[in-house]
Amino acid sequence: MTKLYACFLALSLVAATASAKIKSTALTGTWKVTSVKTTGPNARTVTSPQPGLYVFTGTHYSIMTINSDQPRPLLPTDLTKATADELRAVYGPFTANSGTYEASGANVTFKPEVAKNPPVMAPGATNVSSFKIEGNTLTLTSVRNQDGPVANPTTTTLTRVE
Numbered sequence: 001m002t003k004l005y006a007c008f009l010a011l012s013l014v015a016a017t018a019s020a021k022i023k024s025t026a027l028t029g030t031w032k033v034t035s036v037k038t039t040g041p042n043a044r045t046v047t048s049p050q051p052g053l054y055v056f057t058g059t060h061y062s063i064m065t066i067n068s069d070q071p072r073p074l075l076p077t078d079l080t081k082a083t084a085d086e087l088r089a090v091y092g093p094f095t096a097n098s099g100t101y102e103a104s105g106a107n108v109t110f111k112p113e114v115a116k117n118p119p120v121m122a123p124g125a126t127n128v129s130s131f132k133i134e135g136n137t138l139t140l141t142s143v144r145n146q147d148g149p150v151a152n153p154t155t156t157t158l159t160r161v162e
Helices: 002-021 084-091
Strands: 029-038 044-046 052-056 060-066 094-104 107-115 127-134 137-145 154-160
Touching: 052 154
Parallel strands: none
Antiparallel strands: 029 044, 029 052, 029 154, 052 060, 060 094, 094 107, 107 127, 127 137, 137 154
8 A cells, every 4th residue: 555655646746747847828839920010210010021930838938030021032052152241131130049938917028048149148138028819819019128128119910820
């Protein structure tokens, strides 16, 4: 009886630990970028954006987006022959960062751990966005970053794909 009880207790602890690691939030899932609205001097809304995905687990996120309404140009097969302008045209409009996040109320705080641009992942760098989920639609609006409030917020609309 004691061995059976010990086995049951061990299995319960394993199950509890596993479920604690697989925490879920309202953001958990994979989201596809469906529109991007920028404000400020060059304000515009892109309703047919290039590919972009946001992936949220219970504690981590990953963002990869092409910030344009046009496909990026192709680079030469031999990258050593690419010009600086060609490289900027391909990598400039590309966003890639991953790290942890915390959702609190109507805000989500992103804490990048790895990013295409080193300043994005600098110690203490964070980005805060307000968020709203309606059905399978997620709306994120930039609120502040490590420099303070965002003067010209961007609103990204995403659709849940998984």
